Amino acid sequence: MTTTAALLTDPAVPTAAPGPGRLRRMLRSRRLVTGLTVLVLFALAAIIGPFLVGDPNAVSTDLNQGPSAAHWLGTTQLGQDVLAQLVVSARGTLFIGVAAALVATVVSIVIGIGGGFLGGLADEALSLLSNVFLVIPGLPLVIVVSAYAHGGGMPATVLIIALTSWAASARVLRAQTLSLRSRDYVLAARVYGERRWRIVLVEILPNELAIIVSQFIFAVVFAILTQAGLAFLGLENPLDLTWGNMLYFAQNAEALSSGYWWWFVPPGVCIAAVGAALSLVNFGLDELLNPRLRVHHEPRQKKARLQKKGAGA
Known part of the structure; x- marks a missing residue:
């Protein structure tokens, strides 16, 4: 996912100039269109879905039931509807991912671009701060801080993930700023x-x-995966509805060994689908913004003439 950052740091690589053909190139990129379509569907499900499904915490007598007409994705050991939990959990998971990414990006911009532009003592101090966060192992740091702030809710999770994941981006922005x-x-x-x-x-x-x-x-992507990992380890507030907490409760109920696949497969598939969609968007933007990665498409008429000429030869 760092292709754009790696290539754009090279002054010899020109960026695509804005023009009327930019939209056509965006629509021509199958990766970008596919990724954006999947993300829009998940965003609509997170925004509108909770108003269409029932109470995700409502219990019933249908315990550990597989997918059926009454419960499209089955039920949990308490009779809770898995589809309702999945839809409502999409809002919490996407909120944590986007919010943590925004905070981390803002911090990396302030420290990376600010230090690279100011130079001198300010640059050395901010660069030292970035190096300290880079040296500390990320996952153990997140686990320790999360265990200390256990039960803090989604805002605490957003801050923990953001403040432990900005350093690498800040270093890239600093290097580019020093060049610019x-x-x-x-x-x-x-x-x-x-x-x-x-x-x-x-x-x-x-x-x-x-x-x-x-x-x-x-x-x-990092924030969503990190939150799911922390929730799976039991370091998140169990009252928050997220895909990671769904996996946590499925693990505690031994859903895998009991064959209740409908409980843990849907949230896992959703996490993988969002990650894949974001990757496709990133690769599509690489092709759009980097001429070296852009695939040239011949006009249909010219391609037909070339094929006809080749057939005649």
Whole structure:
């Protein structure tokens, strides 16, 4: 997922200029269209779905029932409808993923671009801070902090994941900023007396937008997987409805050994589908923004003429 960030740090790689053909190239990218379609479906399910399904915590006498007309995805050991839990849990899971990614991206922008642009002592201090977070193993740090803040709810989970996953992105943005701040247009802005904040927002930040978007997508995937892992280990608030907590309760009820596949397969498939969709969007944006990765499509008429010429030869 770091293809865009890796290639755009090379000054020799030009970025795609905005133009009327950008939308056509977006619609032509099967990866991007497929990924966006899946994400839109999950977003609609998370926003509208909870109003269409019943109470996910409502119990019934249908215990551990498989998929049927009454319960499309079966029930749990308490008779709770798995489909209702799956739909309602989509809202919590996507909220944690997007919110944690936003916080981590903002922190990485402030520290990475701010330190790279200011230079000097500020850059050294912020770079040292990034190195400290990079040296500390991420997963053990998340587990320790989550265990300390157990029961804090979704806001605590968002902060824990965000504050332990920004360092790598900040290092990439710092390296790109160090390259951009010596460009002619940045130096010209300094000579004209432009303020620092305006140089960063107008001259530097737009040129790093592709890297930021790619890192944001990766941060969403990381946040969703991390939350699911923490919930599976029992380090999350069990009252929060997320796909990870569904897996946690299925594990505690020994659903795998008992053959209750309808309890743990749907949330696992949803996590994998969201991760795959985000990956497709990232790869599609790589093809759109990087000329080296863009596939050239011949016009249909020209392709037909070439095929006819080849057949005649």
